[in-house]
Amino acid sequence: MFTIERFIEQCRAAIAAADAERAVEELVAEAVSDPESVVRALRDPERAGFEVLHRGPDLTVLDFAWAPWMTFKPHNHSMWSVVGIFSGREDSVFWRRTGDTIEARGAHSLGVGDVTRLGRDVIHSVVNPIGKMTRAIHVYGGDFFAPPRPRSEWDPETLAERPWDLDHTRRLFAEADARAGVVPTR
Numbered sequence: 715m716f717t718i719e720r721f722i723e724q725c726r727a728a729i730a731a732a733d734a735e736r737a738v739e740e741l742v743a744e745a746v747s748d749p750e751s752v753v754r755a756l757r758d759p760e761r762a763g764f765e766v767l768h769r770g771p772d773l774t775v776l777d778f779a780w781a782p783w784m785t786f787k788p789h790n791h792s793m794w795s796v797v798g799i800f801s802g803r804e805d806s807v808f809w810r811r812t813g814d815t816i817e818a819r820g821a822h823s824l825g826v827g828d829v830t831r832l833g834r835d836v837i838h839s840v841v842n843p844i845g846k847m848t849r850a851i852h853v854y855g856g857d858f859f860a861p862p863r864p865r866s867e868w869d870p871e872t873l874a875e876r877p878w879d880l881d882h883t884r885r886l887f888a889e890a891d892a893r894a895g896v897v898p899t900r
């Protein structure tokens with residue numbers, strides 16, 4: 715059965731391993747293979763956003779809730795990450811730098827039980843394509859809130875690069891909630 719305490723303990727041990735990313739990916743895959751167990755262990759979110767389950771210099775674990783039909787600006791992380799879905803669906807468009815801007819280079823779609831690993835320099839934008847919240851565990855190989863190198867985001871309309879703005883990010887979740895008239899999801 716999934717518990718937050720044990721999951722974090724296992725992730726902390728995993729990041730000390732030779733291939734930390736693979737080890738964390740296996741832990742996240744094991745967790746979301748029993749999505750009901752993860753749902754039971756975590757809060758039932760009334761709002762979209764992310765809850766910090768663990769924050770340290772080399773590991774951050776977030777409980778993510780995307781609002782219904784929410785779209786989220788292109789951004790990078792400046793650290794590797796692993797995403798596992800335990801409710802709903804999370805689509806990503808992947809981008810690459812070209813000159814002063816970025817261009818789309820691919821996409822993937824993750825459903826319940828799916829896990830993906832994102833490299834340190836990946837740029838992606840995210841869509842929740844369904845009319846209920848999407849829930850995911852996001853694990854980052856560093857301090858998500860204090861990245862070792864400055865993080866960027868890109869204006870969704872002009873694709874102009876700018877410094878990552880956490881306050882703007884929080885507002886996007888609130889606006890997406892308001893547009894969707896969010897009610898708690900299960």
Ligand SMILES: [Fe+2]
Pocket residue numbers: 789790791838
């Ligand atoms: Fe991301």
